[in-house]
Amino acid sequence: MARFSVPTKARLPSSLRVDSSNPAVIKSLNRLSREALISLALSWLDGDTIANAVPYLERRSDEDEIDPDDVYPPCESVQQLYELYVDMQQQKGSKRDVANRILEGDWRHGLSLYQLAMVDFYHLEEHPMSQKWTAYKILPLKPPTKGVEDEVLRVDDKALSVPRFHPSTFLQSLQDQVLPDIKAHYHFHRPKDLPVLLLRIFVIESPYNSSLALSGVTGSGEATNFTSSRTVYLAFPDGSSHIYITKSQANGPATGGESRSLQNLIIQGVPKALSRPRERYTLKPTNLTSRNLETLLDKRGPGRGNAAGGGWSIYASEKNKKSPLDAVLPSPPLSEDSSLSDKSRKRLKPLNSVQRAAKRAKLVAQARFGDSGLVNDGKGIERIDVLLEDPFPTSVAAEKLGWGKDKGDAPAEASVSARRRTIDAALRQTGDVDEEELNDPKNPSQWKPTVQITFQGNHVFAGIRQLAEAGIIDGERMPGWMTGEDGVTLGIVRHGRIKGNKGSGL
Amino acid sequence: MDPTLDELQVDPLDEEIASLKQQGKFLTLKVECSTILSSPSIQEALLSSLNPQPSPKSAALRPRKPRKPVERDEQRLLERSKQQEAYNQQCLYRIAASVTAFKVRDPDPSAVDGGHVLGLRFEIMTRGHFLQPYYVMLNRPYPGNPKFLRIHRHTVPPAIPLPGLAARHLPAPKQQTEDRGEEGTLPSPPKQDIERFVKSLRREIMRYHNRLGVSADLRRSLGAHSSHGLMAADGSLPPNAIVDVSIADTEAKQIRLTWADERNGRLVMDDDGRVVKFMVFGAEGRDWETTRQLGESQGHVEDVAKMLEQFAAGRES
Numbered sequence: 001m002a003r004f005s006v007p008t009k010a011r012l013p014s015s016l017r018v019d020s021s022n023p024a025v026i027k028s029l030n031r032l033s034r035e036a037l038i039s040l041a042l043s044w045l046d047g048d049t050i051a052n053a054v055p056y057l058e059r060r061s062d063e064d065e066i067d068p069d070d071v072y073p074p075c076e077s078v079q080q081l082y083e084l085y086v087d088m089q090q091q092k093g094s095k096r097d098v099a100n101r102i103l104e105g106d107w108r109h110g111l112s113l114y115q116l117a118m119v120d121f122y123h124l125e126e127h128p129m130s131q132k133w134t135a136y137k138i139l140p141l142k143p144p145t146k147g148v149e150d151e152v153l154r155v156d157d158k159a160l161s162v163p164r165f166h167p168s169t170f171l172q173s174l175q176d177q178v179l180p181d182i183k184a185h186y187h188f189h190r191p192k193d194l195p196v197l198l199l200r201i202f203v204i205e206s207p208y209n210s211s212l213a214l215s216g217v218t219g220s221g222e223a224t225n226f227t228s229s230r231t232v233y234l235a236f237p238d239g240s241s242h243i244y245i246t247k248s249q250a251n252g253p254a255t256g257g258e259s260r261s262l263q264n265l266i267i268q269g270v271p272k273a274l275s276r277p278r279e280r281y282t283l284k285p286t287n288l289t290s291r292n293l294e295t296l297l298d299k300r301g302p303g304r305g306n307a308a309g310g311g312w313s314i315y316a317s318e319k320n321k322k323s324p325l326d327a328v329l330p331s332p333p334l335s336e337d338s339s340l341s342d343k344s345r346k347r348l349k350p351l352n353s354v355q356r357a358a359k360r361a362k363l364v365a366q367a368r369f370g371d372s373g374l375v376n377d378g379k380g381i382e383r384i385d386v387l388l389e390d391p392f393p394t395s396v397a398a399e400k401l402g403w404g405k406d407k408g409d410a411p412a413e414a415s416v417s418a419r420r421r422t423i424d425a426a427l428r429q430t431g432d433v434d435e436e437e438l439n440d441p442k443n444p445s446q447w448k449p450t451v452q453i454t455f456q457g458n459h460v461f462a463g464i465r466q467l468a469e470a471g472i473i474d475g476e477r478m479p480g481w482m483t484g485e486d487g488v489t490l491g492i493v494r495h496g497r498i499k500g501n502k503g504s505g506l
Numbered sequence: 507m508d509p510t511l512d513e514l515q516v517d518p519l520d521e522e523i524a525s526l527k528q529q530g531k532f533l534t535l536k537v538e539c540s541t542i543l544s545s546p547s548i549q550e551a552l553l554s555s556l557n558p559q560p561s562p563k564s565a566a567l568r569p570r571k572p573r574k575p576v577e578r579d580e581q582r583l584l585e586r587s588k589q590q591e592a593y594n595q596q597c598l599y600r601i602a603a604s605v606t607a608f609k610v611r612d613p614d615p616s617a618v619d620g621g622h623v624l625g626l627r628f629e630i631m632t633r634g635h636f637l638q639p640y641y642v643m644l645n646r647p648y649p650g651n652p653k654f655l656r657i658h659r660h661t662v663p664p665a666i667p668l669p670g671l672a673a674r675h676l677p678a679p680k681q682q683t684e685d686r687g688e689e690g691t692l693p694s695p696p697k698q699d700i701e702r703f704v705k706s707l708r709r710e711i712m713r714y715h716n717r718l719g720v721s722a723d724l725r726r727s728l729g730a731h732s733s734h735g736l737m738a739a740d741g742s743l744p745p746n747a748i749v750d751v752s753i754a755d756t757e758a759k760q761i762r763l764t765w766a767d768e769r770n771g772r773l774v775m776d777d778d779g780r781v782v783k784f785m786v787f788g789a790e791g792r793d794w795e796t797t798r799q800l801g802e803s804q805g806h807v808e809d810v811a812k813m814l815e816q817f818a819a820g821r822e823s
Contacts, residue, residue, distance in 0.1 A: 157673040162665060164755045239756045240664045302756075304640070304661035311613050315641040316661040323636040324600035324629070327544070328536045329590045368613050480614030485659075496616025 008208070011175050012185040014052045014117075017110030020103045024229075025111055028119050029103065034095040036122045038088055041102060044115060045082045052114035055081055055106045072105025081106060117187035117200050120231065124198070125191060129291040131233055133244040135300040138163045138271070141280040155282065163241045163274060163281055167197065174273035181207055194293055195238040195302065201266070203248075204229040232266055235293065239302035243270065243283065244293070287488040295379045299487040310461075310485025313370040357471060364475030365468040368483050373465035380459030381489055386481065388453065389494045391446035460484075543587040544594055552584045600639075604629045605704055610643060612658070618647040623658055628708055630715050640711060642668075644676075644700075651679040654698055665757045666710045675703035713777055717758040720779055720807045724761065725751040727811055728818075747818045761807075763814070769793055773810065781810055 018025055029037070044053035058074040075081040088098065107115070124130060140159040171186055178184055185202040235244040248263055271281045290296055298305050304316035322330055372379075457463050461484040468475040473482075481491060481498045491498040526535050542548055599606050605628055612621035628640040645658040655676055662668045677696035728748045750764035754772065763771035774783035786793040799817060 158670050160667040160670040162667055162755075162757045164757075164760075239753075241756060242664070302663060302665075304638075304663060306664060307657075308641070308659045308661045312643070312659045315643075315659075318638055321638040324597040325636060327594060327597060328533075328540045329543075329586070329593050476613075477615050479616055480612075485614075497614070497618075 009175075009178070009180045011178075012113055012183045012202075012204075014112060014114035014185065014187070015054075016113050016185075018113065018116060019110050020108055025116065026099075026103060028116065028123070029099045030095075031123050032095075032099075032119065033126060034093070034098055035089075036126055037095065037098040037102065038085055040118060040122050041085045041098070041106070042082065042089075043118070045078055045085065049114070050078060052112050053107075054112075056108050057081070072101055072108075075106070113185045113202065114187065117185065117189075117202065120200060121187070121189045121191075121198065124233075128293060131246045132289060132291050133233075133235060133246055133293060133296055135286045135288040135296050136243050136245060136267070136283040137286050137300070138241045138243060138274060138281050139284050141275075141282050143278060143280070155284070161279070165236055165274065167199075167236075170273050171199075173275075174269055177269035177272055181205060183208070194297065196244075196293065196297065197236045197238070199234040199236070201232045201234065202229060203232070232263070234266075234270065235296075237297055237301045240300065240306075242286070242296075242300040244296055244300075245270075287490040289383075289489050290381050292378075292380055292382075295381055298379050306487070308485075309487045310372055310480065310483035311368050311370045312485055313372040317371045319371065361471040361475060362469050365465050368468065368475050368478060369461070369465045372484060373459075373461040375459060375462045375466070377462075380457075381461065381484070382456065382458065383489060384453075384455040384460050384484075385490045386453045386455075386498075387492045388451040389448065389492055390496065391448050540590055543583070544590045549584070549587050549591075552580055552587060555580055556584065600627070600629055600636075605708055612645070618645055622646070624655070626704060628662075628711050630711060632715065632719060642707070648679050654679045655700060662707075662711070663714075665714050666707070668707065671703060671707050671710065675699050675706065714758060716779060717775065718753070720775075721751065721753050721758060721761050724807060724811050728814060748814060769796065771796075773807070775807055779806055781805065781807060784810070 020026075032040070043049060045055065055078065056074050057078070058076050075084060102111075111119075140156045140161060140163065142154050142156040167188055174186075175184070183204055183206050187200045187202075189198045189200065190196075191198065230248040232248045233246040237244070245263070245266065248266075267283055271283045274281045286300060288296065288299055297303075299309065300306060305313060308316040371377075455464070461482075464473065464478075464482050464484075467473045468478060479493070479496050480486070481493060486498045488498060523535070596606075605626060608625045608627065610623040610625045612623050614621065617623075622645065624644045626642040626644070628642070630637045630639060640663075641659075641661045642657060643659040644655040646652060646654060647656050647658075648654045656678065657668070657672050657676070660668060676698045680695055728751055747766045748763055749766050750762070752762045752764075754760040754762040759775055761773040761775075763773065765771070768789065770787040772783070772785055772787075773781060776782050784797065786796040788796070796817075
């Protein structure tokens with residue numbers, strides 16, 4: 001423990017310990033499974049990390065002062081402790097045993113911030129859906145004109161440079177953005193099965209970067225400062241100029257405005273940290289929010305699927321790869337099964353009208369969704385919010401277009417107020433993007449109700465696809481945004497298309 | 507008599523196809539079929555067999571009484587042969603020209619311009635193989651300017667600055683009502699140049715793939731080198747052997763090198779694969795000595811690879 005503390009701008013060191021009786025520490029450890037806890041303890045005792053996760057060991061000198069009531073007698077060496085946890089791995093037992101052993105035995109003097117960060121990442125790996133990620137696009141800014149003060153920098157849409165990201169440089173400049181009355185701890189982590197680098201930012205309000213920051217000096221209890229802490233995750237996908245940010249999470253009770261301001265602070269700080277001299281960047285929200293990192297990697301990631309969703313995904317998937325040197329006539333994508341089972345089908349009796357309609361619905365669904373929207377592709381989106389701004393179809397038009405039906409698919413929602421806020425935000429956001437639609441002739445005789453549609457579920461587009469396959473949704477008349485080809489989870493529909501996006505995703 | 511004989515003849519064929527399928531030779535069968543179908547003599551024979559006035563030659567070939575199913579089968583074969591011909595032509599164009607265009611229909615019922623979409627196909631090759639091409643789909647969403655194109659969908663990876671290229675060569679038409687007032691003295695309205703767009707995009711794609719290829723080559727040559735030739739008797743690697751070569755940025759312009767003794771190197775190349783920067787970090791910051799030893803090879807990445815190999819072999823002995 002440091003003798004004295006002075007206010008500083010430095011970051012929190014990884015070896016700083018949080019008291020193991022802190023409820024937040026106990027809570028975060030108890031979220032993990034037994035296997036995760038043991039492998040976590042083993043990784044702490046590993047050679048490289050032990051400096052940041054020193055366990056409580058028995059010292060030779062106080063051998064005579066062994067506490068007989070100690071349930072978890074301290075081990076003598078790291079090696080011994082390591083073997084103990086390896087043994088535990090083979091035995092069976094409850095998760096509470098391991099958690100208690102860590103908290104009250106081997107790390108009774110507290111868990112370091114490094115350890116807590118690892119605990120959180122293990123939890124994230126066990127529960128990948130536990131965070132809600134929002135995708136942002138990194139865009140280059142035009143260089144400022146000389147001699148002009150405080151001009152608003154515009155996005156340089158003609159720039160050919162692709163932003164680059166270097167973790168340690170990024171962290172250094174991000175630390176420079178942090179205000180002196182806030183202390184942060186950073187931890188990088190690379191998940192095993194995803195091409196993305198995760199950064200956990202743990203923020204507390206304190207002018208000190210020593211243990212004072214965590215124990216609290218107000219005297220009203222040791223967890224005072226910890227309740228004001230926030231955790232935010234950033235994800236940097238490999239080979240993509242996007243960044244995913246989670247909503248900040250409080251350890252204690254938090255007001256909405258507070259967490260949003262931290263979110264804003266980060267959204268403002270991150271582009272500055274990414275920028276370099278004579279190269280400035282900004283972040284632009286891309287209206288895509290999901291709990292599923294894999295979805296984000298598919299829609300805003302390094303691959304081909306970024307601007308080829310829905311039915312266009314057939315152009316992006318490797319499945320339809322066809323070398324021009326291969327002269328075998330490819331069977332058209334929709335008749336794949338029929339051409340293969342040609343022989344057997346010939347002997348079947350002809351389909352009746354119901355079967356034919358079902359087959360047609362399946363083919364249409366395949367045409368509209370391509371290879372996307374399959375139930376088990378692991379790329380589910382939980383929620384889509386769409387605001388319709390098209391004029392209400394008159395009865396003749398309704399018959400012609402088959403509208404109206406779409407509204408039936410939207411589940412009735414009670415929590416309108418929260419959603420309205422996000423929709424309103426989106427309205428403001430896309431309002432300035434859109435220029436072309438401004439000179440639309442306003443027809444006063446048209447009735448334009450504000451219709452919001454929310455789709456919710458494990459995999460919204462797979463659900464819509466299933467409805468289309470079952471013939472409940474007419475696949476041919478279904479608007480394009482229902483196939484997920486725009487790659488957004490929040491959008492405003494005008495003229496039957498997601499506004500401001502006009503389909504390109506550029 | 508006739509149908510039973512037909513059945514008997516068909517069955518061995520079916521069996522043969524089934525057995526070929528089992529042996530995994532179905533593909534060769536397909537290739538043979540497509541070759542036969544696309545040959546001009548077969549097409550002629552099919553055409554003449556469908557001809558209403560029977561010539562003596564075709565009469566000899568065909569059964570005396572043309573039955574309906576045969577007619578239909580030949581019709582289908584002819585159709586298939588025409589498809590095959592068209593496909594062969596497409597393949598030929600794709601082989602000869604690295605950018606080809608095609609037409610797509612947007613399935614969205616409210617798509618702009620009646621769903622007319624122009625598709626561009628960019629072929630890429632690596633080590634003598636065609637890879638999955640990149641696609642760029644263009645549509646015409648501007649009602650006042652029917653000739654102006656806009657990128658609708660694409661499968662180009664984010665490493666290629668497609669938005670920037672599109673903004674340069676395919677600018678959106680100016681709004682007539684708004685801009686007349688403010689910028690009435692604008693020298694010239696924006697012009698779209700699809701040709702230059704395609705050219706520059708193709709160049710970016712090729713450069714990107716060449717850079718990927720260079721780093722893959724580097725990994726292959728250095729990786730093979732360190733695992734076989736330089737392995738010491740006790741199985742440990744010499745300190746100068748390179749253990750890892752990886753791409754460090756989105757555009758594949760930077761290559762990260764890791765030596766066996768945990769030194770780190772970073773190699774930065776420009777658009778054309780020339781090395782512009784090269785640096786080595788040791789345990790205590792910049793390793794100037796190694797940088798100087800290797801830094802003499804300012805040239806292409808291939809030269810650096812040679813240098814690195816010599817370096818790994820040289821200091822060890």
